[in-house]
Amino acid sequence: TxxxxxxxxxxxxxxxxxxxxxxxxxxxxxxxxxxxxxxxxxxxxxxxxxxxxxxxxxxxxxxxxxxxxxxxxxxxxxxxxxxxxxxxxxxxxxxxxxxxxxxxxxxxxxxxxxxxxxxxxxxxxxxxxxxxxxxxxxxxxxxxxxxADQFAGYLDGYIDQVWQKYATQPLTVDTQAVGAFTGRVAGDVLTFDNGESFTRPTTADVWSCDSGPFAIAQGASDARKAIIPRLAAALNRTTLLANANQPTGEDPAQFYRNAATNHYARIVHSKLPxxxxxxFPYDDVTxxxxxxxxxxxxxxxxxxxxxxxx
Incomplete structure (x- = not known):
């Protein structure tokens, strides 16, 4: 060009x-x-x-x-x-x-x-x-x-634990604007009671917040557009193992506590007065x-x- x-x-x-x-x-x-x-x-x-x-x-x-x-x-x-x-x-x-x-x-x-x-x-x-x-x-x-190519597989262990957890118990995501939805993992797919489903994300999907299951396609429902930021934020902050009600009840003191987490975001926030x-893109979810x-x-x-x- x-x-x-x-x-x-x-x-x-x-x-x-x-x-x-x-x-x-x-x-x-x-x-x-x-x-x-x-x-x-x-x-x-x-x-x-x-x-x-x-x-x-x-x-x-x-x-x-x-x-x-x-x-x-x-x-x-x-x-x-x-x-x-x-x-x-x-x-x-x-x-x-x-x-x-x-x-x-x-x-x-x-x-x-x-x-x-x-x-x-x-x-x-x-x-x-x-x-x-x-x-x-x-x-x-x-x-x-x-x-992202330097971090291929970095969050796999954590994401595996999250998927295993919600195969046996429900995950609730409160979108505020369009209501709260409950989801479970079956067949490696997280599906909510409104029919919206999410495949297992990669580390690159989590870092970017807009690829893989977090890409917002043309015609996506308002519910999906609202669930995506909350899931992506919880994965970046690695809080899904501790809190099954997102983002309700999130405690900032528990953000980034997992050994494998978004350390860039963690350290940036630690330096902010x-x-x-x-x-990260959905850091306004709270x-x-x-x-x-x-x-x-x-x-x-x-x-x-x-x-x-x-």
Missing amino acids: TLTPLPVDCAIPVGSGRQVSVPRMYAARIYLVTDAKLDFFLNPGPALVHPSFLNSSDPNFGRNWSFAEFTFNDAQLFANISYVDFVGLPLGIALSTTSSGSQSVPGLPSGSASALAGELSAQGSNWSQLVQTSGGRPLRVLSAQHK DNRGYA PGPDFSGSVFAGDPAVLTVTVRGL
């Missing part, structure tokens, strides 16, 4: 005081970089080609950057910081409003990439393969979904405290993104 450079310079130096009018937009990003401007390209679509943390030939690959996500529609401004893909340049966000107070998510502190790299490497297995370096120091740490920030690291309001005034040291 032939790429062409973005024909305008969209970089705004911090402290420049430049004002930009932002239209309503969905799933937008604010990119921040410390060591050089990011290069953006267009494909023949044309569509914007975002900076890549996976393609070493991308000119942005070795740069120190990150992003915050936001949606600005007629109802509200919603923004979040995410570690679903990687931990790199640490960011925090805050939102002030015209009449409903303020919200903030501190995000990871300075030095988190190095700390995360060290603790992941100490886990053994292939966790050290998630660390990308530049100049001899960690630049970013990838989520395990981006190195308030435990808030997406560390019966109680918010883990998603988001701010939102229908009367937004100022959204502030804070950059911390690598």
